[in-house]
Amino acid sequence: MVLIYNKSLEDQWGKLFSNRWNGPFKIKNQLPKGSYILEELDGVELKRAYAASHIKRFYPRGKNLDQIQQEERDKYKEAHWVGSRGHPAFEALPRPLQQLLVCPQVLMARKSWVQNL
Secondary structure, three states: OEEEEOHHHOOOOOOOOOOOEEEEEEEEEEOOOOOEEEEOOOOOEEEEEEOHHHEEEOOOOOOOHHHHHHHHHHHHHHHOOOOOOOOHHHHOOOHHHHHHHHOHHHHHHHHHHHHOO
16 A cells, blocks of 8 residues: 655745645556556545655554544544434433534524513
8 A cells, every 4th residue: 555745735835834735545557667656545536647756655553454444433423413312411401401402493472582582
């Protein structure tokens, strides 16, 4: 697996700490003059060939990329559970509060109703 150098960031100001390497990608084959045809991890071939000077080997950090992506999805789900039925924390709330979280229009209607008193 390899990473591709993003040369477009060289001429831009304010991108000092931007990630200059994209990937990882798999090498599909090598062309006769030394460039490479790459593909994404799911097998989709990239549109152009890349010179050997613009790619470098990818070294995973102990975890599988699928594991990392799944952990990120799980973190996102935990952070955005409000209004999602079936979540244990949501089910533990009283029924009227569940209705307010699922349907924010009810909350807005009650705010205007309280203001009119």
